[in-house]
Amino acid sequence: MTSERRAAVAVERIDPWRVRLPRHGAMTTDGIVFADEALMQELAGDQALEQVSNVATLPGIVGCALAMPDIHWGYGFPIGGVAAFDAADGVISPGGIGFDINCGVRLLRTPLREGDVRGRLQELVRAVAREIPAGIGSRRRDVRLGEDDLEQAMRRGVAWAIEAGFGLPGDADRLEAHGCIEDADPGGVSRRARERGLHQMGTLGSGNHFVEIGAVDQVFDEAAAAAYGLEHGQVTVLIHTGSRGLGHQVCEDYIDTFLESSRRHGIRLVDRQLACAPLASPEGRRYFGAMSAAANFAFCNRQLVAHFVRSAVARVVDAPPESLEVVYDVAHNIAKLEEHVVDGVARRVCVHRKGATRAFPAGHPEVPEAYRAVGQPVLVPGDMGRYSFVLAGRPGAMAETFGSCCHGAGRMLSRSGAKRQAAGRNIVAELAAHGVVVQGASRETVVEEMPEAYKDVADVVHVVAGAGLACKVARLKPMGVVKG
Amino acid sequence: MAPWEILPHPSDLLVRVSARDRRELFAEAVRSTFQLCARPVGGWPSAIETREIAAGGDDEAAVLRRLLSDCLHEFESDGFLARDVEVEAIGPRECRVRLAGACFRPDQLEVAHVIKAVTWHGLAIRDERDRVCAEILHDL
Numbered sequence: 001m002t003s004e005r006r007a008a009v010a011v012e013r014i015d016p017w018r019v020r021l022p023r024h025g026a027m028t029t030d031g032i033v034f035a036d037e038a039l040m041q042e043l044a045g046d047q048a049l050e051q052v053s054n055v056a057t058l059p060g061i062v063g064c065a066l067a068m069p070d071i072h073w074g075y076g077f078p079i080g081g082v083a084a085f086d087a088a089d090g091v092i093s094p095g096g097i098g099f100d101i102n103c104g105v106r107l108l109r110t111p112l113r114e115g116d117v118r119g120r121l122q123e124l125v126r127a128v129a130r131e132i133p134a135g136i137g138s139r140r141r142d143v144r145l146g147e148d149d150l151e152q153a154m155r156r157g158v159a160w161a162i163e164a165g166f167g168l169p170g171d172a173d174r175l176e177a178h179g180c181i182e183d184a185d186p187g188g189v190s191r192r193a194r195e196r197g198l199h200q201m202g203t204l205g206s207g208n209h210f211v212e213i214g215a216v217d218q219v220f221d222e223a224a225a226a227a228y229g230l231e232h233g234q235v236t237v238l239i240h241t242g243s244r245g246l247g248h249q250v251c252e253d254y255i256d257t258f259l260e261s262s263r264r265h266g267i268r269l270v271d272r273q274l275a276c277a278p279l280a281s282p283e284g285r286r287y288f289g290a291m292s293a294a295a296n297f298a299f300c301n302r303q304l305v306a307h308f309v310r311s312a313v314a315r316v317v318d319a320p321p322e323s324l325e326v327v328y329d330v331a332h333n334i335a336k337l338e339e340h341v342v343d344g345v346a347r348r349v350c351v352h353r354k355g356a357t358r359a360f361p362a363g364h365p366e367v368p369e370a371y372r373a374v375g376q377p378v379l380v381p382g383d384m385g386r387y388s389f390v391l392a393g394r395p396g397a398m399a400e401t402f403g404s405c406c407h408g409a410g411r412m413l414s415r416s417g418a419k420r421q422a423a424g425r426n427i428v429a430e431l432a433a434h435g436v437v438v439q440g441a442s443r444e445t446v447v448e449e450m451p452e453a454y455k456d457v458a459d460v461v462h463v464v465a466g467a468g469l470a471c472k473v474a475r476l477k478p479m480g481v482v483k484g
Numbered sequence: 485m486a487p488w489e490i491l492p493h494p495s496d497l498l499v500r501v502s503a504r505d506r507r508e509l510f511a512e513a514v515r516s517t518f519q520l521c522a523r524p525v526g527g528w529p530s531a532i533e534t535r536e537i538a539a540g541g542d543d544e545a546a547v548l549r550r551l552l553s554d555c556l557h558e559f560e561s562d563g564f565l566a567r568d569v570e571v572e573a574i575g576p577r578e579c580r581v582r583l584a585g586a587c588f589r590p591d592q593l594e595v596a597h598v599i600k601a602v603t604w605h606g607l608a609i610r611d612e613r614d615r616v617c618a619e620i621l622h623d624l
Contacts, residue, residue, distance in 0.1 A: 046494060072494045075605035075621055079495060099601045099623050136522075136560075136590070136598045196560075206598035207624050245560065248601050248623075252553065255604060259542070272604040411494045415597070415624065442595050 017467035027056035060090025069463040070410030076273035079355035093276035096352035102298030103242030106329040112235035135441030139199035154186040157296035179299040185289025197246025202304030209484035220472040243298035328377035332407035359393035359405035385451030396468030409457035440483035
C-alpha cells in the first residue's frame, strides 16, 4: 500500500474497449480490463490494476482475470472484478465477493407518470424514509424475526418472505435465481452473524445504499423496454442494499478460516484479503453454503424494503401496493456455480462477481421467461444527480466475461475528497434546485455520495455496450432519493 | 506528528497510524477507529464504564485487525465509544486492551464514517526509522 509497493502494471490496449494486463510474475493468466482511454486515466495512481493482476495468481482460475469499466481500488479483488474458478480444482475467496454479500439492486415499475408525483416528491420521500430505517445500526422494530424465521430466510430466500406476507406471489419470478440460491447452508453462519442480521432485515444500511424514486427519461431499445414493462415518463423505484451485518460477519468469519486454509493448501497469497480455499474442500464448501445463505438474506432484505416502499407510495399517491411491480433484482457481490463454455468446452465454474452484475443474454434458460427474447435486465445505478441505466445482457458477455457486466458508475473522488469539495456547499439544496429531493440518514453520507464523487455512469455503459457485453434499454433520472 | 491520518482512497477509508512503539501503535489504532466512527454530541457522561478486549492472531497484524474488528463490534452492537485506551499486554500473537468509555444512543452521536469492517488489504506493521507504522483499510 505504500508508494514502493505501487509498481506500475504493464498494459496493452487491444481495442477501444479492452486492455490486456499481460501475464507476469506469479500470474497464471492475463488480466483483461474493459475500459476506454479516459477510464484508464482515472486508474492512474491507485492499486486497481495491480489487484486484477493479483487475482490472476489464484489457483484454478479459468480464462482471464477480468475487470469491468467501473473498476476501482477495493480490497482483495478490485471493485468491478470478475473471475471464474474451476468447480473441481479452483478456489473460492471471500475477498472476491466482498463484505456485503449479495449487495444488489432491485427495480420496481409503477403505473404512475412523472407528473403524478412531481408535486408530492417531498411527501413521498419522507414517507419512504419513515418506512425504511437507514443509517448506521439501523434496525426494524415492527418486524420481529425469530430464530426460525431467520433460518428459513437464509435457506429459502424470497419464497420465505412472500409466505410471511412481505410481497406478492409473482415477485420471485423476476428476481435473479428467483431470489434463492439453492446451495445455501445456514449451518455455516455464525452466532454473531445471526445476531447482527436478526433485526436488520428490511433496512437500508448506510454508505452508498439508497431508495431512489425516478422516471424513465430515455428509451433506447423499444422491444426490450416493452418486455421489461418500461416506457418513457414512467415512475420507477430503484432499491440498492445488501445483506447488512449478517453478510459482513460471514465474510469476516471465513477470511480468518481461509488464511489458515491457504497456508495448509500451499496457496501463496500476494494480498491476505485474497485468502481462499479450494471450493471442493470442507471449508470451501462450508463458506459457499454460508455465503449463499447470506445472499438469500440479502434477497429477503430487498424484498422487505420493496414491500415497505410499496406501502409508503400507496399512502401518498394513487398507486395500490400491488401496482408496483418488480422488473428485476440483481446481485452484484456474489459467487455462483454456473456452466460456461470455455475454449469450446462446457465447464462448471464458480464465478466471482465483486461489483459486477450477471448479464445473461436472450435465450438463456436462467433469464425469466418474460424477458427471454430480449435478455436479462442489468441494473446499473449512477449517482443521485444524473441518471441510472437499465441494460440487457448480450451474447458477448457469455463469450468474454462469464455472463457479467458493470454494476455502477464507480467512484472518482475519495470520500474525504468529496467532503473537501463540498465544504461550504449545501448539496441537498443543490440537488433540489435540479429537481432531486434527497433525504439522507446523515449529512456526511449525502456529501460523500454527491454526484461529482462518481464517474459519469454513461461513460461506463458506453464501454460495456461498445464491447458487446450489454445493450442500453432505458435511462432513469432520479427525482427523490432516500440515502442510507 | 499526528498519531494517525487519512490517506487518499477512492471508495474506502485508508488510515495510517504511527507511534513510538507497538503498544502505543495499538492504542492509537483503537483510538482512531472509535474517533473515525463517531463522537458524542453532548460530550462524555460522568459514568464511564470499562471494557476489556483480548485479541489473538497468527502475527501482530492479525492481532491488530482482530482487535479493531472487535472494537467496531462494540460500537455497532451497543453504541460504545472509548474515551481512554490502555494496552495492558501485547505480544506477537495476542494483546489485551482496556477501554474506558460509554454507550450512546444513535441520537447522541455524530457519525463520522460508517465503518463496516477492517480489511486485510495491505495490512502490515512496519518499523520506519524511529517509528512503528501501520496502514489500515476500513471497508465503508
